[in-house]
Structure formats: structure tokens, C-alpha cells
Amino acid sequence: MSGLKDYVNTRVGDHREQIEYHVREILKLIGEDVKREGLLETPARVTRMYEEIFAGYEVDPRDVLGVTFEENHEELVIVKDIVYYSQCEHHMAPFFGKAHIGYIPSGRIAGLSKLARLVEAVTRRLQVQERITSQIADIMEEVLQPKGVMVVVEGEHLCMCSRGVKKPGSKTVTSAVRGSFRKDAASRAEFLSLIKD
Numbered sequence: 001m002s003g004l005k006d007y008v009n010t011r012v013g014d015h016r017e018q019i020e021y022h023v024r025e026i027l028k029l030i031g032e033d034v035k036r037e038g039l040l041e042t043p044a045r046v047t048r049m050y051e052e053i054f055a056g057y058e059v060d061p062r063d064v065l066g067v068t069f070e071e072n073h074e075e076l077v078i079v080k081d082i083v084y085y086s087q088c089e090h091h092m093a094p095f096f097g098k099a100h101i102g103y104i105p106s107g108r109i110a111g112l113s114k115l116a117r118l119v120e121a122v123t124r125r126l127q128v129q130e131r132i133t134s135q136i137a138d139i140m141e142e143v144l145q146p147k148g149v150m151v152v153v154e155g156e157h158l159c160m161c162s163r164g165v166k167k168p169g170s171k172t173v174t175s176a177v178r179g180s181f182r183k184d185a186a187s188r189a190e191f192l193s194l195i196k197d
């Protein structure tokens with residue numbers, strides 16, 4: 001999954017048995033006894049967890065912004081502190097944090113919950129934080145055609161905490177800027193000051 005076109009791929013729920021089989025095989029290969037009590041249900045549990053954490057593959061994120069309203073508010077609208085959980089595509093390890101979305105409408109506004117649903121649809125996949133950030137901005141731009149959009153995503157990556165470089169607490173911050181925000185430093189500054197805690 002890379003560009004804007006192929007958002008809907010598959011449903012984990014359509015491949016439950018195969019996924020359970022492969023999880024069981026991995027458990028054996030890492031040296032576990034798949035017959036011990038604590039592991040009997042693990043392949044099925046992991047598969048159920050995958051249905052949740054990879055639910056984004058079933059959704060075209062553009063559709064979740066489908067309900068919009070005509071409104072003449074042409075000032076900044078921000079939904080901030082949208083908590084997300086995603087999985088890094090390099091290690092399949094969780095990363096999580098908060099997304100902040102700001103836009104200046106041009107005649108159409110989105111239902112506020114739909115911005116949080118958009119975050120869900122792009123994060124419940126294998127991802128990198130930069131792509132989450134630009135996809136949110138691109139989809140906002142494509143569907144709402146606002147004057148401008150700005151997105152900031154903060155994330156803590158467990159692949160940098162429990163393994164590898166082992167730097168718990170380090171935060172990655174990514175931003176994407178579209179439309180009028182590109183030219184207008186004052187709008188960018190207003191957005192950044194309003195998303196501060």
C-alpha cells in the first residue's frame with residue numbers, strides 16, 4: 001500500500017485459519033511448545049488482535065469523510081490530541097501517539113468525529129509515521145478541498161524502545177502542510193500554538 005489509490009486491500013477475517021496456522025508455526029520456530037495451556041488459544045487471539053489492529057485495510061479512508069456539510073466558516077478548525085495506535089512496517093512493532101489536524105474550510109466542513117475516523121483508517125495498518133501524516137493531509141485536501149490543511153503527528157516507536165537502539169521516551173514529530181498554510185506563516189504559527197498542551 002503506498003499511494004492514494006489502493007487503500008482497500010483485504011479483510012483479516014477472511015483469512016483467519018491461515019493466519020492462525022502461520023502464528024502457530026512461528027511459535028514453534030521460536031522454540032515454544034504450542035501444546036502448553038497458555039499457548040493453546042494464542043494463534044486465535046493473535047488473529048483476533050490482527051482483525052482489530054489491521055482493520056484499516058477494510059476501509060477506504062476517503063469514505064469516512066463522506067459526510068460533509070456546507071458551512072461558511074472560513075477560519076481555522078482544529079481537532080487535536082487524536083490518539084492513535086499503528087504498527088511499524090519495518091518491525092511490525094507498535095507505535096502510537098497523537099495526531100492533530102487543522103484545516104481552513106472553503107464552504108464545506110467535516111463532522112468532527114470523521115477526522116478521528118480518518119486517523120483510525122490510515123493508522124490501523126502497517127505504516128510509517130511520515131506516510132500517516134501525508135495521507136491524512138492528502139485525503140483532507142482531496143475530499144474537503146479546503147483552503148489549507150496542516151497535520152502534526154507525534155509518535156513513540158516501540159521498535160526504538162524495547163529493541164534495537166533502545167531509546168524509550170524519544171518522540172518523533174512529523175508534519176504535513178497543504179494549500180494556504182504553505183504560504184501563510186501566521187496560520188502555521190496559530191495552528192502550532194493551538195495544539196500545544
Ligand SMILES: Nc1nc2c(ncn2[C@@H]2O[C@H](COP(=O)(O)OP(=O)(O)OP(=O)(O)O)[C@@H](O)[C@H]2O)c(=O)[nH]1
Binds near residue numbers: 127129
Ligand atoms: N522514517 C521512519 N522510520 C521508521 C518508522 N518506524 C520505524 N522506522 C525505522 O525503520 C528503520 C529500519 O532500519 P533497518 O536498518 O532496516 O532495520 P534494523 O536493523 O532493525 O534497524 P534498528 O532499529 O536500527 O536496529 C529503523 O531505523 C527504524 O527506526 C517510521 O515511522 N518512519
Ligand SMILES: [Zn+2]
Binds near residue numbers: 093159
Ligand atoms: Zn520499527
